[in-house]
Amino acid sequence: MIRVQAGWRALLRPGDWLVVAAGLALCVYSALSFWSGGAPDGIIVRAGGKVVAEADLSRARKIEVAGPLGTTLIEVEPGRARVASDPGPRQYCVRQGWLSRAGAVAICAPNEVSLTLTGRGSDYDSLNY
Amino acid sequence: MTRSTIELVPTVTDRRIARHAAAAIVLTVAEAVIPLPLPGVKPGLANIVTLVVLARWGWREAVWVALLRVLAGSLLLGQFLAPGFFLSLSGALASLIVLGLAMHLPKRWFGPVSHSILAAFAHIGAQLVVARVWLVPHDGVFYLVPIFSAAAVIFGLVNGLIAGRLLHELQALEAEERRSG
Structure with missing residues (x-):
């Protein structure tokens, strides 16, 4: 043998x-x-349709964005981000929790703030119907 | 009117190519019976014959054997001119080109195993390009690249070892014949 x-x-x-x-x-x-498609590498924050902040996801930080109803607080951690608090009445964007895939979006419509995760290989780059 | 007859006299080389191609075709058909986890991942046992022919009889004969195998194998399996035929043809052509280059690597360092693995990578590379351009025009096919390259390493290694072993035994056999004859 x-x-x-x-x-x-x-x-x-x-x-x-x-x-x-x-x-x-x-x-x-x-x-x-x-196979790393879907891993986000940065965030874009928009208020009233305009980009107010762009950041990478390498370190933790908090971003405050002013809207017509008040201040939306966005929290970033390595590899993920969320809307931590928002003055909107229904709190949909806050209850979405942590976003960790490229292309994921949390929209706080009443306060006109949106949080988008960017990255190569986003699942969707546009939707239309 | 005189009747003219055309007589084709097969040379020794022709017979040898036919014999090797027949062996390769048998392996292709036998392999088609093996259930495959993924389309495109298969051992490619017929390439063992190509490797042996390449080492013993040179590149031109290896080209004949490989292309005859693709043609006759696809006819037998009912794949002729189907997408699968063009995938195997493109893979065979690419790996023959790579084999033509790889055979000039220093023999002391690189054996049939290297040839086999390099040819396997050429094979999947060409097939992926054809698949991406023609069959699945979407980058989604590249999602399978890691699986295909793992298969190329594993099956390339196994086929190369088998080819190396066959070459070794054929050499021993010839040496014995020379001694006794």
């Missing part, structure tokens, strides 16, 4: 190991680059 295994291993020359290793590296690299 040991001799048989040694026989198979003798068929692998040094360069062959290199090619195998390069192939495996290519697998890992392609998995990381093609």
Whole structure:
């Protein structure tokens, strides 16, 4: 049995190991680059239709945005963001919770504030009907 | 009116190509029976024959064997001129080009395993391009790249080892024949 295994291993020359290793590296690299779609890399905050803040998602911070009803508080953590508080009556954008996919949007319509996560490979770039 | 007859005399090379192509076609048909988890992921056992022919008889014969296999294999499986036929044709052409280059790598360092893996990557590369441009015009096909490249490494390694083993045994056989004959 040991001799048989040694026989198979003798068929692998040094360069062959290199090619195998390069192939495996290519697998890992392609998995990381093609399967990371949907990971967000930044946020865009709009108020009244105008961009008021753009930030990356690398570190935690809080952003205050003024609207017609008052102040909307946006909270950013590494890899995710949410609307922490909003003066709107129904709180839809706050109850959406943490957004962590590229293309995700939380809209606080009464206060005219929106939070958008940007990134390569957004699930949707536009919707129409 | 004189009747003219055309006689085709197959040379030794022709017979050898036919024999190897027949072996490759058998492997293609046998492989079609194996259920596959994903379209496009298959062992490609027929490439073992291509590798052996490449090492023993050179690139031109390997091209003949590989293309005959694609043609006859698709006819037998009812795939001729179907999308699958063009996928295997493009894969075969790309891997033959890569094999033509890879065979000039230093023999001391690179054996059939390297040839096999490089050819497997050329195969999936060409197939992905054809699939993306023609069959599935959407970047979604690239989602499968990691799976295809894992398959290329695994099956490339296995096929290369088998081809290497066959070459080894064929050499031993020839040496024995020379000694006894």
